[in-house]
Amino acid sequence: MALSKEEVQHIALLARVGMTEDDLELFREQLSNILEQFQVLDGVDTSDVPPTSHTVDLTSVFREDKAAPSLSKEDVLANAPREDEGFFRVKPVLG
Amino acid sequence: MATSRPLHELTLHDARDLLQTRQISSVELTRAVLERVDAVDERVKAYVTVSGEAALKQAGDADRAIGAGASGPLTGVPMMLKDNMCTRGLRTTCSSRMLEQFVPPYDAHVTERLRSAGAVLLGKGNMDEFAMGSSTENSAFFPTHNPWDLERVPGGSSGGPGAAVAAGEAVYALGSDTGGSIRQPASLCGVVGLKPTYGLVSRYGLVAFGSSLDQIGPLTKDVTDSALVLNAIAGHDPKDSTSARYAPPDYTKALASGIKGLRIGVPKEYLVEGIQEEVVEVMERALSKLEELGAQVDREVSLPHTRYALAVYYIIAPSEASANLARYDGVKYGYSAQDADDMWDAMEKTRQYGFGPEVKRRIMLGTYALSAGYYDAYYLKAQKVRTLIRRDFEKAFEKYDVLVAPTSPTVPFKLGDKMSDPVQMYLSDICTIPVNIAGIPSISVPAGFSFGLPIGMQIMGRPFGEEAIFRTAYAYEQATGWHNLRAPL
Numbered sequence: 001m002a003l004s005k006e007e008v009q010h011i012a013l014l015a016r017v018g019m020t021e022d023d024l025e026l027f028r029e030q031l032s033n034i035l036e037q038f039q040v041l042d043g044v045d046t047s048d049v050p051p052t053s054h055t056v057d058l059t060s061v062f063r064e065d066k067a068a069p070s071l072s073k074e075d076v077l078a079n080a081p082r083e084d085e086g087f088f089r090v091k092p093v094l095g
Numbered sequence: 096m097a098t099s100r101p102l103h104e105l106t107l108h109d110a111r112d113l114l115q116t117r118q119i120s121s122v123e124l125t126r127a128v129l130e131r132v133d134a135v136d137e138r139v140k141a142y143v144t145v146s147g148e149a150a151l152k153q154a155g156d157a158d159r160a161i162g163a164g165a166s167g168p169l170t171g172v173p174m175m176l177k178d179n180m181c182t183r184g185l186r187t188t189c190s191s192r193m194l195e196q197f198v199p200p201y202d203a204h205v206t207e208r209l210r211s212a213g214a215v216l217l218g219k220g221n222m223d224e225f226a227m228g229s230s231t232e233n234s235a236f237f238p239t240h241n242p243w244d245l246e247r248v249p250g251g252s253s254g255g256p257g258a259a260v261a262a263g264e265a266v267y268a269l270g271s272d273t274g275g276s277i278r279q280p281a282s283l284c285g286v287v288g289l290k291p292t293y294g295l296v297s298r299y300g301l302v303a304f305g306s307s308l309d310q311i312g313p314l315t316k317d318v319t320d321s322a323l324v325l326n327a328i329a330g331h332d333p334k335d336s337t338s339a340r341y342a343p344p345d346y347t348k349a350l351a352s353g354i355k356g357l358r359i360g361v362p363k364e365y366l367v368e369g370i371q372e373e374v375v376e377v378m379e380r381a382l383s384k385l386e387e388l389g390a391q392v393d394r395e396v397s398l399p400h401t402r403y404a405l406a407v408y409y410i411i412a413p414s415e416a417s418a419n420l421a422r423y424d425g426v427k428y429g430y431s432a433q434d435a436d437d438m439w440d441a442m443e444k445t446r447q448y449g450f451g452p453e454v455k456r457r458i459m460l461g462t463y464a465l466s467a468g469y470y471d472a473y474y475l476k477a478q479k480v481r482t483l484i485r486r487d488f489e490k491a492f493e494k495y496d497v498l499v500a501p502t503s504p505t506v507p508f509k510l511g512d513k514m515s516d517p518v519q520m521y522l523s524d525i526c527t528i529p530v531n532i533a534g535i536p537s538i539s540v541p542a543g544f545s546f547g548l549p550i551g552m553q554i555m556g557r558p559f560g561e562e563a564i565f566r567t568a569y570a571y572e573q574a575t576g577w578h579n580l581r582a583p584l
């Protein structure tokens with residue numbers, strides 16, 4: 001299963017990871033090799049097998065909707081790369 | 096002082112005995128271990144952050160608690176946390192540039208549990224970036240070295256914790272295990288590593304990697320210590336919605352009951368191609384020992400879907416990782432690229448420079464496996480085969496109390512040996528991955544050496560069958576004594 005450079009570029013866009021030309025080529029090769037290993041699964045008959053998403057037999061977990069103190073604003077913003085009057089500041093979203 | 100060993104070599108239970116009888120103080124013990132860190136960590140590189148001053152303050156508090164008679168088995172004993180468990184006020188990096196400056200505003204559930212048990216936190220352990228790797232060479236800061244041979248890897252991703260415990264730089268440590276990240280470094284460093292049943296230990300405050308696979312557990316110098324630490328961290332936590340509603344027993348009570356008549360199965364699929372001969376020999380001797388101790392060992396057990404486990408894991412774990420790591424956008428915390436024109440550009444640059452190559456590889460792989468048109472072929476297919484792997488174990492546990500296999504197919508390999516080929520590196524986890532896929536518990540114990548390099552054996556149990564694996568591990572440990580050897584640093 002060989003990926004094309006365009007496919008790698010598309011995945012990088014979906015994942016929002018910037019890439020150089022060299023990165024694209026390296027990942028194209030490495031991801032293609034890894035995907036090849038996955039072909040072993042094609043031979044497994046799973047027609048009547050339900051999927052396992054996780055191994056604890058839990059469905060939705062509910063709790064009472066009760067108000068309780070959360071982190072202070074100072075704590076929440078303490079790690080913010082850019083902060084402005086109690087808000088997270090981001091780069092322009094619309095051009 | 097009534098010990099023939101230097102203080103930094105003490106086990107947790109020995110330290111506990113000496114502290115409770117006031118033969119040593121926590122400050123004295125903590126100083127001794129910090130001096131050990133000063134003496135050897137330049138060569139081992141197990142720590143990302145050492146918090147010596149805070150540790151000594153906690154040790155002083157612990158001494159006062161012991162003096163007042165208000166103490167437990169963990170009180171005053173210095174330990175390390177892998178650097179993916181949140182510690183309020185102490186940076187938690189995941190060995191990534193992305194979180195290099197991140198100081199958590201809260202404690203992980205396990206951190207909180209250990210703090211209230213009076214544990215002394217020495218600092219944070221090096222790891223493969225975001226726990227992705229099998230050698231700790233993927234740390235963005237520096238690789239960790241194996242205390243038994245400094246030119247070799249300590250395993251990963253909990254290589255810092257494994258190396259620290261083996262080198263006497265912490266009495267015990269907590270690691271996390273998504274595909275073997277506690278057991279494989281335990282095997283390579285000659286210490287005991289436990290991956291508990293999925294859901295037994297809360298993941299609240301553990302930086303998420305593969306949420307359906309991640310589990311926290313102890314790396315210790317012996318099996319008794321492992322049970323003591325598990326006692327302190329196991330149990331339901333409402334802040335983790337996958338935490339099991341299960342009341343854990345006192346695990347130390349399971350230790351001394353022996354293994355006469357215990358039914359042990361050896362899955363033959365774990366002993367095929369790619370396994371080093373010395374690992375097979377060590378396993379054979381260990382099985383004979385277990386028979387000598389009265390267990391019934393069946394060497395012909397089959398878990399037929401084992402050969403699919405690696406592919407299943409490398410679809411499911413990266414898929415979950417790609418979703419979990421979407422949160423690193425450079426806005427709320429963490430590294431943030433500032434030389435950008437707009438929000439999307441900033442995000443792409445942040446993730447380009449903030450993540451290392453293996454993390455990017457897994458994000459890309461997971462994004463691909465979950466993307467339109469490929470979801471059924473990869474992710475859904477992997478989840479279905481996951482069911483088949485679980486069923487293999489369920490069937491085997493109808494006949495056997497525990498299953499025994501090598502932990503790692505090889506002895507510790509040389510630094511740099513597998514870095515250029517991701518597929519070769521992934522094969523390091525071939526013996527440990529099925530356990531995470533099935534959500535069952537497994538412990539790795541030292542089982543022998545080859546030319547001075549440790550080899551581990553893992554004992555797998557039923558879901559919430561920690562007592563049976565502790566019992567087996569303890570009987571084997573007491574009959575062999577491998578755990579008494581210390582790395583010659």
